[in-house]
Amino acid sequence: MRYRSTRADPGGRTFSFTEVMLGGLAPDGGLFLPESWPQLDDVEALAGKPFAEVSARVLQAFAPDLPGGEAEAVAQAAYARFGHPAVAPLVQHGADDFLLELFHGPTLAFKDVAMQLLGRLFERALERAGRRMTIVAATSGDTGGAAIEALAGLSAVRVCVLHPKGRISEVQRRFMTTVTAPNVLNVAVEGTFDDCQALVKAMFADDAFRDEVSLGAVNSINWARIVAQAAYYVTSSLHLARGGAPVSYCVPTGNFGDVFAGLVAKRMGAPVGRLIVATNENDILDRALRTGLHEPKGVAATTSPSMDIQVSSNFERLLFEASDGDAATVRALMAHQAGGRGFDLSAAMRSRIGEEFSSYAASGEAVDAAMRDVREATGMTIDPHTAVGLHAAAQAREDGLEGPLVTLATAHPAKFPDAVEAATGYRPGLPPRLDGLMGAKERYDALPADLGVVQNAVRELAGR
Numbered sequence: 001m002r003y004r005s006t007r008a009d010p011g012g013r014t015f016s017f018t019e020v021m022l023g024g025l026a027p028d029g030g031l032f033l034p035e036s037w038p039q040l041d042d043v044e045a046l047a048g049k050p051f052a053e054v055s056a057r058v059l060q061a062f063a064p065d066l067p068g069g070e071a072e073a074v075a076q077a078a079y080a081r082f083g084h085p086a087v088a089p090l091v092q093h094g095a096d097d098f099l100l101e102l103f104h105g106p107t108l109a110f111k112d113v114a115m116q117l118l119g120r121l122f123e124r125a126l127e128r129a130g131r132r133m134t135i136v137a138a139t140s141g142d143t144g145g146a147a148i149e150a151l152a153g154l155s156a157v158r159v160c161v162l163h164p165k166g167r168i169s170e171v172q173r174r175f176m177t178t179v180t181a182p183n184v185l186n187v188a189v190e191g192t193f194d195d196c197q198a199l200v201k202a203m204f205a206d207d208a209f210r211d212e213v214s215l216g217a218v219n220s221i222n223w224a225r226i227v228a229q230a231a232y233y234v235t236s237s238l239h240l241a242r243g244g245a246p247v248s249y250c251v252p253t254g255n256f257g258d259v260f261a262g263l264v265a266k267r268m269g270a271p272v273g274r275l276i277v278a279t280n281e282n283d284i285l286d287r288a289l290r291t292g293l294h295e296p297k298g299v300a301a302t303t304s305p306s307m308d309i310q311v312s313s314n315f316e317r318l319l320f321e322a323s324d325g326d327a328a329t330v331r332a333l334m335a336h337q338a339g340g341r342g343f344d345l346s347a348a349m350r351s352r353i354g355e356e357f358s359s360y361a362a363s364g365e366a367v368d369a370a371m372r373d374v375r376e377a378t379g380m381t382i383d384p385h386t387a388v389g390l391h392a393a394a395q396a397r398e399d400g401l402e403g404p405l406v407t408l409a410t411a412h413p414a415k416f417p418d419a420v421e422a423a424t425g426y427r428p429g430l431p432p433r434l435d436g437l438m439g440a441k442e443r444y445d446a447l448p449a450d451l452g453v454v455q456n457a458v459r460e461l462a463g464r
């Protein structure tokens with residue numbers, strides 16, 4: 001099992017799983033994909049198995065270079081920290097309609113599922129190589145908390161997360177700032193999320209600095225995160241298919257990592273049916289899949305901020321798949337995108353994508369209505385990201401979709417209490433295991449949006 005870049009022609013350089021995980025982005029700027037899709041043998045026998053066991057099987061298939069027993073050990077440790085024994089439980093909300101709850105991890109969002117595994121894999125890979133790494137990330141909300149929770153206390157990794165001061169919710173901030181491990185640095189940047197992202201970009205562009213602190217990333221293009229996410233498509237599809245109709249998924253989508261993980265599970269032999277891309281008002285993917293024109297617009301702020309994107313970084317992986325691995329096509333389309341321009345999908349690519357994917361976009365009103373409707377019908381409270389998914393699921397049913405349909409519940413409603421309360425009149429509370437969060441002492445450095453100042457803080461962290 002070797003990996004190649006989406007921008008490299010056949011016969012080019014290949015990489016191991018560990019190189020792919022630690023590297024993030026391919027050296028030519030493309031994204032890593034396996035040379036061929038590994039199959040899960042005896043897939044039906046995995047039905048009803050514990051989540052950590054299935055996760056380890058999926059990981060092994062993609063990472064044969066890990067030492068024996070490591071996949072099991074890492075998965076067991078990662079998922080022991082979840083607040084639910086099923087890790088990713090299914091909840092029925094209609095005759096053949098289900099929610100897959102992915103928010104039982106330490107920071108109440110689905111990113112924990114991948115980060116908890118990735119942190120442990122990073123630690124072991126770096127220790128084996130005798131290396132240390134300083135992970136730097138910018139966050140507008142969920143990613144930073146999940147990364148800090150996953151990397152805090154590790155010895156080969158330092159982690160610095162930049163958030164825009166006063167511009168993220170208190171719950172989101174506290175998931176990061178109440179962590180006291182010495183390898184964690186929280187920086188509240190006096191500026192916007194764009195300033196934070198620009199600072200991270202500038203740090204990576206500074207070659208000398210990058211080497212000096214051994215800079216690394218754990219962002220959503222990291223292949224190991226996608227592999228980790230494929231596991232819950234395997235467990236849930238096996239539960240619901242039971243030898244019958246394949247299971248379709250409705251996925252609240254931002255950077256296209258989560259829904260691509262559904263395709264990975266399908267390629268490995270799990271009974272996955274249609275993959276439905278659900279977007280909020282930032283609907284570039286819905287427009288691209290419907291019209292073939294992939295055209296960026298400005299980002300609109302919505303009640304589902306983790307899906308507020310201009311372009312989806314993992315979409316490149318689907319372009320590679322849909323063009324039969326034609327790297328020249330991918331390079332041409334990405335060159336258009338880098339120039340800030342739109343691009344057209346060929347008729348052949350569109351029809352390939354349409355065989356497996358559909359899409360729907362939800363307006364702000366539709367999101368609020370979805371939160372209200374499910375609460376009235378079932379008593380369940382869902383968050384705005386999940387509501388984007390349920391809106392799309394209802395549309396898909398109206399368009400005639402049959403068979404079991406699972407909507408991914410990507411965040412706990414208590415992470416977005418204001419939006420939930422505005423739509424439903426009900427203010428969701430945090431699960432009891434997080435009782436201490438709102439009273440715990442916070443620790444962060446407030447710094448100006450100045451590259452030199454932030455670099456000095458990261459240097460100090462790297463030297464700890």
Ligand SMILES: *Cc1c(COP(=O)(O)O)cnc(C)c1O
Pocket residue numbers: 109110111142143220252253254255256257258259306307385410411
């Ligand atoms: C990150 C995130 C998403 C979007 O996932 P992608 O993999 O970026 O498509 C959806 N919902 C929540 C709550 C998230 O944090």
